[in-house]
Amino acid sequence: MLNTNEDETMRIELQDIHKYYGPVRANNGVSLTIASGEIHGILGENGAGKSTLMKILSGFIHATKGTILIDACPVKFENPAQASLMGIGMLYQDPLDFPFLTVLDNFMLGLTDGLSVQADQFRNQLNELSASFGFQVNPDIPVQRLTIGERQQLEILRLLGLGIEVLVLDEPTTGISAVQKQLLFQALKKLAADGKSVILVSHKLEDVEALCDRVTVLRYGAVTGAMESPFDTGMLLKMMFGAPPSQPLRKAAQSGSSVLEMKQVYASGGRSGLKDCSITFRQGEMIGLAGLEGSGQGVFLRVASGMQKPALGEISLRGARIKGGAFPAFRQAGAAFLPASRLEEGLIPGLTLTEHYALQNKSSKFLIPWAQAYQQAQKCINLFRIKGQPQTFVQTLSGGNQQRLLLSFLPDKPKLLLLENPTRGLDLESAHWVWQRLCNYADRKVCIVFASSELDEILMVANRVLVFFDGSIIKDVKADETDADELGRAIAGKCD
Amino acid sequence: MLMNWGGRLPVNVTDSSKINQMQLSKSLLSGFKLLLNGLLTLTVVFCFTTLILLIAGAPPLAAYYHIFKGSLGSWITFGHVVKTWIPLTLCSTGLIYTFRIGLWNIGVEGQIMMGAVFSTAMLRWGADWNQPFGVIGLAYGAGISGGAMWAIIAGFLKTKGGVNEIFAGLGLNFVAQGLILWLIFGPWRRPGVASMSGTEPFPYELWLSNWPGLRIAPAGLALAIGAIFLTALILKYTRIGLNLKAIGNNAQAARLFGLNPKHHMLLAMLFAGGLAGLAGNIQVTGIYHRLLPAISSNYGYLALMVVMLANYNIWAAPLVAFFFACLNVGSIQLPMALRLDSSLSGVIQGSLVLATLAVQAWRVKRNK
Numbered sequence: 001m002l003n004t005n006e007d008e009t010m011r012i013e014l015q016d017i018h019k020y021y022g023p024v025r026a027n028n029g030v031s032l033t034i035a036s037g038e039i040h041g042i043l044g045e046n047g048a049g050k051s052t053l054m055k056i057l058s059g060f061i062h063a064t065k066g067t068i069l070i071d072a073c074p075v076k077f078e079n080p081a082q083a084s085l086m087g088i089g090m091l092y093q094d095p096l097d098f099p100f101l102t103v104l105d106n107f108m109l110g111l112t113d114g115l116s117v118q119a120d121q122f123r124n125q126l127n128e129l130s131a132s133f134g135f136q137v138n139p140d141i142p143v144q145r146l147t148i149g150e151r152q153q154l155e156i157l158r159l160l161g162l163g164i165e166v167l168v169l170d171e172p173t174t175g176i177s178a179v180q181k182q183l184l185f186q187a188l189k190k191l192a193a194d195g196k197s198v199i200l201v202s203h204k205l206e207d208v209e210a211l212c213d214r215v216t217v218l219r220y221g222a223v224t225g226a227m228e229s230p231f232d233t234g235m236l237l238k239m240m241f242g243a244p245p246s247q248p249l250r251k252a253a254q255s256g257s258s259v260l261e262m263k264q265v266y267a268s269g270g271r272s273g274l275k276d277c278s279i280t281f282r283q284g285e286m287i288g289l290a291g292l293e294g295s296g297q298g299v300f301l302r303v304a305s306g307m308q309k310p311a312l313g314e315i316s317l318r319g320a321r322i323k324g325g326a327f328p329a330f331r332q333a334g335a336a337f338l339p340a341s342r343l344e345e346g347l348i349p350g351l352t353l354t355e356h357y358a359l360q361n362k363s364s365k366f367l368i369p370w371a372q373a374y375q376q377a378q379k380c381i382n383l384f385r386i387k388g389q390p391q392t393f394v395q396t397l398s399g400g401n402q403q404r405l406l407l408s409f410l411p412d413k414p415k416l417l418l419l420e421n422p423t424r425g426l427d428l429e430s431a432h433w434v435w436q437r438l439c440n441y442a443d444r445k446v447c448i449v450f451a452s453s454e455l456d457e458i459l460m461v462a463n464r465v466l467v468f469f470d471g472s473i474i475k476d477v478k479a480d481e482t483d484a485d486e487l488g489r490a491i492a493g494k495c496d
Numbered sequence: 497m498l499m500n501w502g503g504r505l506p507v508n509v510t511d512s513s514k515i516n517q518m519q520l521s522k523s524l525l526s527g528f529k530l531l532l533n534g535l536l537t538l539t540v541v542f543c544f545t546t547l548i549l550l551i552a553g554a555p556p557l558a559a560y561y562h563i564f565k566g567s568l569g570s571w572i573t574f575g576h577v578v579k580t581w582i583p584l585t586l587c588s589t590g591l592i593y594t595f596r597i598g599l600w601n602i603g604v605e606g607q608i609m610m611g612a613v614f615s616t617a618m619l620r621w622g623a624d625w626n627q628p629f630g631v632i633g634l635a636y637g638a639g640i641s642g643g644a645m646w647a648i649i650a651g652f653l654k655t656k657g658g659v660n661e662i663f664a665g666l667g668l669n670f671v672a673q674g675l676i677l678w679l680i681f682g683p684w685r686r687p688g689v690a691s692m693s694g695t696e697p698f699p700y701e702l703w704l705s706n707w708p709g710l711r712i713a714p715a716g717l718a719l720a721i722g723a724i725f726l727t728a729l730i731l732k733y734t735r736i737g738l739n740l741k742a743i744g745n746n747a748q749a750a751r752l753f754g755l756n757p758k759h760h761m762l763l764a765m766l767f768a769g770g771l772a773g774l775a776g777n778i779q780v781t782g783i784y785h786r787l788l789p790a791i792s793s794n795y796g797y798l799a800l801m802v803v804m805l806a807n808y809n810i811w812a813a814p815l816v817a818f819f820f821a822c823l824n825v826g827s828i829q830l831p832m833a834l835r836l837d838s839s840l841s842g843v844i845q846g847s848l849v850l851a852t853l854a855v856q857a858w859r860v861k862r863n864k
Binding site for chain 2: 344
């Protein structure tokens with residue numbers, strides 16, 4: 001056991017880390033060193049393998065191959081508790097707290113021995129810690145009433161209470177306000193000044209540039225370069241993308257007849273449900289849904305596609321009233337839905353590609369046209385450039401190929417495409433390919449509605465943007481009349 | 497309750513000519529691994545059972561010998577094995593449908609009982625019609641409907657009321673058992689004496705005809721074998737089979753493909769209940785010729801184990817069922833021969849299932 005005494009400093013070395021998920025190589029030989037007292041940025045686009053690497057470091061998952069050294073001593077974490085015992089704590093994208101307990105209870109969890117509860121002592125400790133970083137968290141309110149930013153602050157305080165020496169933050173600036181971001185950055189700088197190490201995982205250049213002493217860039221699961229502050233933005237971009245990011249694909253909105261109309265629709269689900277939603281979508285529109293994850297976009301898409309029954313309100317498709325939740329009728333009317341979680345909601349693990357096409361093929365009622373389904377599978381594999389065979393099980397396909405497969409199921413002549421994070425977890429090339437295909441639909445005046453957590457992506461392709469906040473649509477603008485700043489403020493709930 | 501089959505189901509090869517050399521050697525390798533798993537499991541079970549026998553103070557080898565001799569030692573005992581195999585196989589076949597869609601149809605036990613009750617009712621009603629063949633035919637229908645009805649109740653509770661099918665089935669099992677006891681001691685009691693030995697036997701012409709000597713009803717055997725082949729065909733070549741598998745693996749995604757999970761759950765319950773009801777019918781018409789309190793002989797619970805052990809495979813299930821039938825029949829000899837309780841067969845069957853699941857879990861963990 002290593003000594004994790006306060007005065008000690010820690011040096012972390014990752015050596016040749018590999019992590020494979022079936023054929024997918026999430027990490028492919030990553031090596032890096034993190035000195036104490038430094039703020040180290042791990043930069044890379046979505047799906048570059050950043051989160052995987054950090055989950056390995058924090059004991060959440062195991063590496064397929066490779067070694068972690070702490071102060072030159074190899075360690076192997078069986079679970080996150082062991083990692084935090086060694087002084088490594090991770091702040092996840094979605095806070096892992098207990099929403100119904102109070103702030104103080106959450107702070108005390110894992111700190112108490114469970115027998116004697118010295119609430120006052122911990123209350124003092126929490127207040128002291130919180131004051132030293134300028135955080136303002138009320139110990140006695142339930143965590144569910146905090147904003148994401150405040151929950152993050154609480155999580156940082158809790159990890160510090162556990163005595164961690166290395167703090168890993170996974171995309172910490174997503175979904176917090178500008179003030180909270182500033183506060184967070186101050187706190188991280190203070191931690192580094194106190195000799196603790198901070199690892200910041202991000203795909204946002206500006207955050208990394210503003211905060212980090214040193215940056216390691218990942219691409220396709222491998223290190224493509226490292227740089228010390230001050231940074232050369234052009235170089236970093238090149239390491240991240242290989243080539244400069246692509247130009248906007250956005251097209252001007254064509255106005256057509258109404259495709260989808262909602263009047264005062266309410267529905268439950270997600271963190272916030274959907275509240276008082278009234279909206280009209282027209283032919284040829286490409287609509288981006290922005291907002292923090294779980295702010296109502298998911299529920300909206302499910303209600304609009306007939307997958308979920310709304311509690312209240314009216315829905316019309318192409319001018320005709322339709323009964324909410326009647327998915328077959330929505331399908332008939334030309335609505336198609338592509339869920340974000342591909343293996344959970346979109347594809348059927350344990351079934352082959354051919355079996356999926358057999359399900360899709362409705363040419364005969366009783367017997368399955370196996371030969372036809374097999375041919376269709378082969379045809380679509382070529383057409384959609386899916387890396388797999390007709391007899392491949394879908395769960396062994398990589399994320400990008402799963403997405404291509406899902407896209408191949410979309411009907412030929414839809415009227416309304418509802419897509420939830422269509423490029424999440426895809427590498428840049430796959431993402432670009434997906435958008436090219438979707439733009440083909442848009443050319444045919446199909447109305448496309450997509451949710452995305454990437455503002456850049458929304459601004460790149462959408463011609464109309466809706467911002468969801470706490471279950472309501474708080475902003476509805478044309479894409480060329482807004483910018484990332486304004487949308488970002490709206491996402492954080494500030495609408496002027 | 498949904499289960500994830502992962503990659504455990506055999507690869508569905510739609511066009512055998514497409515298999516290339518590499519895949520062939522791959523499937524040989526996985527076949528070899530399966531064999532290894534099986535051997536390992538059997539060894540574990542053998543050691544465990546031997547240990548139990550030693551603790552009980554019985555000579556293990558003699559016990560195994562008696563089980564073998566008591567089941568496959570003569571044509572008479574073999575006949576008993578087949579008699580046990582028929583209802584066990586019918587129930588197992590039915591359970592394949594419900595397992596495929598991810599339902600735990602624990603209610604199969606009650607479904608056998610209701611099949612038996614409905615069949616008995618039909619036979620009693622038609623006893624003086626002088627149309628034995630017609631009445632026996634109608635009794636098949638009655639048995640199937642009885643089992644199916646009981647299963648559909650559990651199905652509706654699940655799809656409409658959100659009641660877990662395990663609890664619904666378990667509850668219905670007790671209701672069915674209560675109903676049988678009430679019938680035997682109430683409206684259908686023997687004139688003069690109501691007893692646990694059941695109702696008055698049916699007139700001889702309403703018994704399912706047997707092969708002389710073997711006491712196996714050819715009709716029952718034909719039905720069981722027919723059920724196996726029909727099920728295999730349905731699962732492989734019809735929409736129903738593929739739909740059940742799709743919904744069982746991911747109901748949410750199956751909806752996106754236009755399938756209705758609730759309808760299919762009811763359908764699977766209907767198949768399972770109908771086949772269990774048929775098993776109940778054969779217990780009544782072919783074996784006991786009356787309604788008994790223990791008419792189901794626990795074949796429902798046993799069938800659940802059979803199907804799990806067969807890894808939900810329609811071709812493996814009849815083989816496992818045959819093995820279980822041998823154990824059941826063979827251990828009847830044990831009390832007399834070795835003064836051992838005949839529940840030894842249950843110990844072997846139970847530990848087989850546990851050991852199989854343990855070996856599977858161990859393999860999965862090791863492969864991670």
